[in-house]
Amino acid sequence: MHNASRIAELAVASILFLVALTGALQLIGSTSFTIRQVDHANQVKDRNVRSTMEPIRSKPLTGADVILFISQLRENVELEVEGMSVKSPILLEDIQFNSISRTKQYHLHIERNEDGDIRKMIFR
Incomplete structure (x- = not known):
């Protein structure tokens, strides 16, 4: 009887470990995807510096x-x-x-x- 309870505890602990591992891997994957999206968005930005000393042109x-x-x-x-x-x-x-x-x-x-x-x- 003692061995059966130990086996059940080990099975529950293993399942909890696998669930936590799966959740961590999904979190790492989604974070990596988000970082790639932000990096791509930053790479396509216009990085040119323009002079701002000219007066602002208003629309007609x-x-x-x-x-x-x-x-x-x-x-x-x-x-x-x-x-x-x-x-x-x-x-x-x-x-x-x-x-x-x-x-x-x-x-x-x-x-x-x-x-x-x-x-x-x-x-x-």
Whole structure:
């Protein structure tokens, strides 16, 4: 009877060892696969260094975007659109929105004062 219980204990211990070994091997395999994926993703990255001293080029805005931008503007800055200049404080009643072409492409140019605050926004 004593030998039978020892054999059962040994069988259970062997099964637990095999389960733990299988789990460890699966964990090692999945970790290795993940490391290979990360390595491949890092190898295809663009490693070129570019100068960042140039001003940021903004994407062109349509006239409709300019009108929406002006209507939501909360800062006191001077605006210039289509030769029309609006001094701060900006009152929407003072702006002739019908003179702004809705389909024309505009680029935003910002003029700043010595402190770096926005002084004037020009849409060209």
